[in-house]
Structures are given as structure tokens and as C-alpha cells.
Amino acid sequence: MSLLPNQIAVVTGAGRGIGHAIALKFANAGADVVCVSRTAENAEKAAAEIRGLGRKAWAYSVDVSNTTQVEQACEQILGDTGRVDILVNNAGVTRDGLLMRMSESDWDTVLDTNLKGAFLFTRGFVRSFVKQRSGRIINVASVIGLIGNAGQSNYAASKAALIGFTKSVARELGSRGITVNALAPGFIETDMTAVLNDQIRQDLLKKIPLNGFGQPDDVAQAALFLASSGARYITGHVLTVDGGMTM
Numbered sequence: 568m569s570l571l572p573n574q575i576a577v578v579t580g581a582g583r584g585i586g587h588a589i590a591l592k593f594a595n596a597g598a599d600v601v602c603v604s605r606t607a608e609n610a611e612k613a614a615a616e617i618r619g620l621g622r623k624a625w626a627y628s629v630d631v632s633n634t635t636q637v638e639q640a641c642e643q644i645l646g647d648t649g650r651v652d653i654l655v656n657n658a659g660v661t662r663d664g665l666l667m668r669m670s671e672s673d674w675d676t677v678l679d680t681n682l683k684g685a686f687l688f689t690r691g692f693v694r695s696f697v698k699q700r701s702g703r704i705i706n707v708a709s710v711i712g713l714i715g716n717a718g719q720s721n722y723a724a725s726k727a728a729l730i731g732f733t734k735s736v737a738r739e740l741g742s743r744g745i746t747v748n749a750l751a752p753g754f755i756e757t758d759m760t761a762v763l764n765d766q767i768r769q770d771l772l773k774k775i776p777l778n779g780f781g782q783p784d785d786v787a788q789a790a791l792f793l794a795s796s797g798a799r800y801i802t803g804h805v806l807t808v809d810g811g812m813t814m
């Protein structure tokens with residue numbers, strides 16, 4: 568039985584990593600998927616994979632931190648697909664550094680991508696969700712937004728704010744049949760974490776009860792559940808996918 572029969576999902580940052588895994592997971596569950604990526608090439612590659620699974624897919628190259636680009640994309644997406652059922656705000660970046668040395672541009676890039684990007688896309692689709700009296704919004708936050716991390720004050724601030732945003736919008740939209748939830752992944756093996764050195768990896772591993780790093784598919788499974796009809800009574804929730812790291 569497919570969990571997302573004929574649903575239409577928009578996934579930002581679908582070109583690689585966790586977003587890519589979510590896009591494919593949703594397509595395998597019966598959804599048609601709009602792949603949003605910074606580069607046209609990555610968006611088109613993900614869309615082609617989804618078409619290969621027999622589902623419809625659209626590719627959009629959008630900088631999620633750019634208001635004009637996001638507004639235009641949301642309008643175009645609704646024109647192309649007719650409706651959107653699921654929005655996954657997944658696009659995100661890190662610009663790590665100690666606060667003392669953090670540049671304003673590193674602060675702005677992280678907040679504009681991770682937080683403003685989610686705001687812009689959510690605002691872009693909210694009217695259509697309200698009109699259809701249904702919708703699923705899933706924001707990909709991070710355990711760092713819950714516990715903080717030295718060297719990631721910009722990233723932690725963006726993800727903690729994204730969690731506050733999630734809960735507020737969940738309260739605003741609950742009466743319209745729209746759920747809004749956040750995922751808080753721990754250490755997941757993607758390009759984002761590939762830059763961490765062995766020492767950091769070994770130290771992290773000691774803090775993970777399930778004794779291993781997560782895979783993009785682990786996060787995609789959780790996203791699939793939150794997007795499915797089985798999660799209809801769950802909203803404003805932050806679901807950690809972290810091997811027990813922050814329990």
C-alpha cells in the first residue's frame with residue numbers, strides 16, 4: 568500500500584543528501600515531486616530519477632534565501648502542478664566558526680537560508696493550503712537547535728528559530744487541517760558532515776547510544792511518516808532522528 572497516493576510534494580534542497588532521500592522516498596510512496604535545488608543541474612537530475620520511478624517530477628532552480636526567486640517559484644509551481652499537498656523545507660547550510668571570529672556574512676547566510684528560506688516557501692504556499700483545508704509542512708531543523716554547539720551559534724540560532732517557527736505556524740494553521748512539524752536529525756552522513764575530521768567523529772560516536780551515524784534514508788523515513796495520513800493528529804512536534812544522542 569502506498570502511503571502518499573497521488574500527493575504532490577515540494578522538497579527544497581532535493582539535489583543531494585537528506586532532501587534527495589526524502590524526494591525519492593516520497594516518489595516511491597506514490598507522490599509526484601517538485602525538486603527545488605540551487606542548481607538547475609541537480610534539480611533536473613533528481614527529477615529525472617523520480618520520473619524513472621514512474622512518478623511526475625518538476626525541477627526548479629531556486630535560491631531559497633532570495634525573496635523574489637521564491638515568490639516567483641511558488642507561483643509557477645502552483646501553476647504547473649495545480650496544487651501542493653506537502654512542503655518539506657530542507658535546504659540548509661553551515662558556516663561554522665567561533666562567535667569571536669564570526670563574520671556578519673556567515674551569520675546572514677545561515678539565517679537567510681535555514682530560517683528565512685523556510686519562511687518564504689511556507690508563506691508562498693500557505694494560501695493554497697488554507698484554501699484546500701489540508702496540507703503537511705515539514706521543516707528540517709537539527710538537534711543543534713535543541714542543544715547548541717560551540718562553533719555553530721549561527722546554525723543553532725537558525726534551527727532553534729525554525730523550531731519556534733514550526734510551533735507558531737502549527738498553532739496558526741491547525742484549525743484548517745494543516746499540520747506543521749519539524750525533524751531534528753543528529754549526525755547524518757552527507758556532504759554537510761563529510762568535512763568533519765576523524766577526531767570529531769570519534770567524539771560524537773561516544774555520545775550516540777545506537778552507536779553509529781545516521782543515513783539520509785533514516786530522516787526520509789521519518790519525513791514519510793509525518794507526511795502520511797497516519798500522522799494526521801500530530802502537529803507542532805519536533806521529531807529527533809539522532810540515534811538517541813539528545814534523549
Ligand SMILES: NC(=O)c1ccc[n+]([C@@H]2O[C@H](COP(=O)([O-])OP(=O)(O)OC[C@H]3O[C@@H](n4cnc5c(N)ncnc54)[C@H](O)[C@@H]3O)[C@@H](O)[C@H]2O)c1
Pocket residue numbers: 579580581582583584585586603604605606629630631632657658659660680681707708709710751752753754755756757758759760
Ligand atoms: N547532515 C546532518 O548531519 C544534518 C543534521 C541535522 C540537520 N541537517 C539539515 O538537513 C538539511 C539537509 O542537509 P544535508 O545534510 O543533506 O546537507 P547537504 O549539504 O548535502 O544538502 C543541503 C542541500 O540544501 C541546498 N541548499 C543550500 N543552500 C541553498 C539555497 N540558498 N537555496 C537552495 N538550496 C540550497 C544544497 O544545494 C543541498 O542540496 C539541512 O537543513 C541541514 O541543516 C543535516
